[in-house]
């Protein structure tokens with residue numbers, strides 16, 4: 001769906017590159033995530049692929065053609081939700097959706113149903129200026145998928161949403177995938193990357209040190225730990241053991257048999273741990 | 285048709301942001317002025333009011349609209365829709381020209397002066413096109429309203445000063461070719477009569493400036509909107 005080769009970009013000739021020769025490809029029907037800290041270049045890369053940046057170096061193949069060879073017709077097939085909601089604030093949710101839908105050749109999806117789905121049905125006739133940020137984000141999201149695009153770009157789709165609404169958006173993203181859509185999202189939320197993405201690219205300082213599925217990443221890099229808390233000389237003490245090793249650990253068995261155990265936790269490495277391990281940087 | 289939908293969007297947008305309300309109040313105000321001042325003054329005041337409609341108002345309104353759209357991020361979103369930037373621009377020009385026409389015709393009729401409505405319409409379209417394009421170019425460069433208020437100053441000076449100069453020298457052709465001055469002569473001509481060659485010179489000048497604006501926009505718009513080198 002998308003193949004990026006040796007992509008570089010700088011906003012200003014005098015300044016250093018913010019994207020430094022990255023390669024990756026996004027397959028049809030997958031959810032591909034860019035995970036990285038603020039300023040890593042996630043939005044920049046996404047905007048380059050969408051076609052909003054001039055003068056990039058390298059190549060961006062999208063739906064079988066170089067990005068620069070496409071004209072406006074490509075936007076019939078692409079849906080975009082930017083990181084900050086951009087809506088007509090004096091118009092209602094319905095008016096916003098209808099106005100934008102009128103620029104597309106495809107008949108829009110059922111507007112009321114979409115509004116219901118993201119819990120905006122009650123507020124559908126209110127002006128967007130009275131909306132909270134979370135409401136605007138949700139409206140922004142459904143507007144991106146209104147014209148039934150095959151390739152969807154989401155920049156931080158759950159940022160600023162409460163857990164309930166974040167869940168609704170995440171579920172909808174998975175549904176889109178099941179409908180065969182390709183989704184390219186950026187996030188610095190490792191939980192989003194973990195549950196949603198088929199493939200994750202770690203991006204730091206304009207480079208991609210690693211691309212893989214969350215499952216493989218955890219298998220390859222993650223350690224699985226067991227943490228035991230127990231009483232020793234009237235104090236709670238804790239010990240960490242590698243999950244694979246506990247069978248053979250004398251100390252572990254000794255603690256189990258002879259100490260007063262308070263808690264036992266098993267802990268899997270998170271993507272964030274792996275991210276720090278590989279890049280030496282924190283996500284936020 | 286995307287253009288017609290864009291036009292509809294613009295009309296809704298301008299209505300919701302109160303542009304039509306401002307226009308109606310202004311038009312009513314002008315009509316009242318014209319009915320109360322003596323006839324000998326309205327000969328000159330009516331054309332001046334009418335020329336300000338497509339020019340000053342067009343210039344400021346397109347600036348205001350574009351800045352409102354920019355601060356709401358609308359322009360960003362339109363850039364990822366199939367709407368072409370020239371369909372977008374043409375819709376803006378058409379919507380503002382329509383209000384200017386409406387208001388000018390009302391003012392012209394209420395002035396009691398005689399004029400040819402078709403010629404007036406044609407001239408308003410030309411003047412309005414130039415000033416909305418110019419206002420568009422200025423607002424395009426600005427990210428904030430404050431920037432906008434600074435960046436419009438040079439254009440205002442370049443357009444207003446030649447009009448002032450008219451009081452000192454009024455037979456210098458080069459001054460008359462400046463869009464603001466040419467517009468005044470064209471509208472005066474609608475009410476007081478104008479030679480065909482004069483009409484052609486002034487309107488050609490404006491049309492050349494319109495073409496210049498268009499080529500500037502065509503050349504630089506994506507650079508300005510997209511950033512990058």
Ligand SMILES: Nc1ncnc2c1ncn2[C@@H]1O[C@H](COP(=O)(O)OP(=O)(O)OP(=O)(O)O)[C@@H](O)[C@H]1O
Pocket residue numbers: 011018036037038039040041042043044045083188511
């Ligand atoms: N319009 C711009 N002009 C100049 N520099 C920019 C511009 N936009 C971004 N940058 C710079 O480019 C780099 C990458 O920014 P980008 O917005 O792509 O990061 P990001 O990964 O999306 O971060 P975030 O998680 O904060 O959204 C940063 O150093 C940023 O300062």
Ligand SMILES: [Mg+2]
Pocket residue numbers: 042043044083155
């Ligand atoms: Mg970003």
